[in-house]
Structures are given as C-alpha cells and as structure tokens.
Amino acid sequence: MVHNTELDPSASPLDYYGAELRRLRxxxxxxxxxxxxxxFCTGSLVGQIETARRVPxxxxxxxxxxxxxxxxxxSRLVSLVLRSQLPHWFQAYAEMEARAAFISTYQxxxxxxxxxxxxxxxxVLGTDRPENLNDLVAARLDRQRILTREHPPAVWVILDEGALYREVGSRDIMRAQLAHLLSFREHQWAQVQVLPFSTGQHCATRGSFNLLRFDDDxxxxxxESYDVAHMTANPQVIRERSVSYARLQAAALSVEDSAALIARVMEERYGDHPGALAGGVA
Incomplete structure (x- = not known):
C-alpha cells in the first residue's frame, strides 16, 4: 500500500478513497x-486519510x-474500503453475503x-489482539447494514444454546447482546432459533456454516476453520447442507420459545442478581 504523497488509486480501495478525497478537496x-x-475533525486526520494511513x-x-x-x-466507496480491511480469506464471502437474497446460518x-x-x-474480534481492531469492528458493523436496506435479505439464524452462556467480554456486554437478539422478534426478515442442549448429537457437530441463496446465481x-475458508456452489454439497439445515430447524426451539429462553438466560445469568443458571453451567 502506498503511503507517500502521490497515491496509486488502483493499489487498493483505501488508496482510491484517499486519492478521491484529495482530488475533490x-x-x-x-x-x-x-x-x-x-x-469537525483535524486537518491531520484528513491528511492521514488522503495518504491511506487511516481508514475513514x-x-x-x-x-x-x-x-x-x-x-x-x-458513502458508497467507504463500504468497499471497510470490506478491504477484512481478512483476505473472508472478503470473497462478504461480497457474496451483501448480494444474497436469503441467508441461513448455524452458529x-x-x-x-x-x-x-x-x-x-x-x-470477539479482539481475542487475537489485532492492530487494526477498530477497523475490523467497523467492517463488521458495516456488514450489518444489509439488514436495514430497502430490500434486506431474509436471514434465519440457528444459535447453539451454548453461545448464550459463553460470556464474551463481560456480563454487561452479554446482557446487551441477548437483549439485541430479542429485538429481532419484531424484525420482518430476520429470525432467531436456539438449538437446545437437550438435542444432544446433531448433524452440525462439525461446526458453524452458512448457506446463501441468490435471485439469479x-x-x-x-x-471456516481458523484462517481458512471454504466456499462452494457444488450442487451435491448444497443439497446435503440444505437437508442438514432443515433438520437443525426441526430440532431447534420455535422462534417464540427461543426468545423465551434468551430472555430467561439474560435475566438469570446476566442480570443484577444471577440465579441458578449461573451456577449450573461449567
């Protein structure tokens, strides 16, 4: 990436953004x-963005x-810039995610x-202490904009019950996160189901996966596993994973029962006075 006075606009989305900002300024x-x-910022910040040393x-x-x-x-260009800050192995998926009409995921x-x-x-992103943590967080939040656009994708999330109990960050962070999940009860195009512990062994014990459906593709x-991603349109893989996802949906709690469980865990484990749930999970 070029950091001198004369940027090569073709070097990266960040360099192009900087060159355009300088040109139009x-x-x-x-x-x-x-x-x-x-x-409402410093001239130094403008200069750092123009020379691709800061992400806008x-x-x-x-x-x-x-x-x-x-x-x-x-405003249009910054989405490309933020996406370019994602790990290189994830960028292709992020581009396809932004185009999907239907997203099914098991986490x-x-x-x-x-x-x-x-x-x-x-x-979550800070566990490896990346130097560009702020940029990674901004990129993840920018991905979420597809949920509020004029024609959002339909999103169906099956969340393993263990994710509700795994304390990420702090109890306050978890309480806010579970409250955020509950807010999707009112969302027309995003639904959350919880796969309960009582399911036992199931068809996705090998890990999380996503299925993307498109209007014309x-x-x-x-x-993914660590820093390796696998993405395929192989019809046999799609058929097998689609059946697996249908089986997960059948085993998961209903949307209403899932919301009730999330609310109970939020209050009993992450509320002001943790109750029996806090002591009942290793």
Missing part, C-alpha cells in the same frame, strides 16, 4: 485544515459527501456476526 479549493474544520469511518464519509457535494460518492460458538452488538463484536455453502 482541491477542486473545492480547500486546505486539509479547512476541510477538517468543516468535518462511515460518519466521516457522509459528512465529506455533504461538505463536498459529491452525491454520496464517499455453534458465538452470536452470528450480522446480529452482534458493537461491544460483543469488539470482544447458484446457492453457496460457506464454512
């Missing part, structure tokens, strides 16, 4: 300090569009990324 006859004043936020991009009258140019360990709160995402299966 200069066209508006503004210094970095003057633009920073209009954007969505808020910065929206304000830049307003000040420079760019008709949403930076064995943690809450599905599209349904995570910022604090929960920060705790073949379905995709996605799974």
């Amino acid at each position: 200069q066209s508006a006859d503004l210094t970095q300090a003057e633009l920073g004043g209009c954007l 936020t969505r808020d910065f991009s929206e304000r830049a569009d307003a000040v420079l009258d760019t008709d949403g140019h930076f 064995a360990q943690v809450v599905y990324g599209l349904l995570q709160t910022e604090a929960y995402a920060r705790a 073949p379905d995709l299966f996605y799974a």
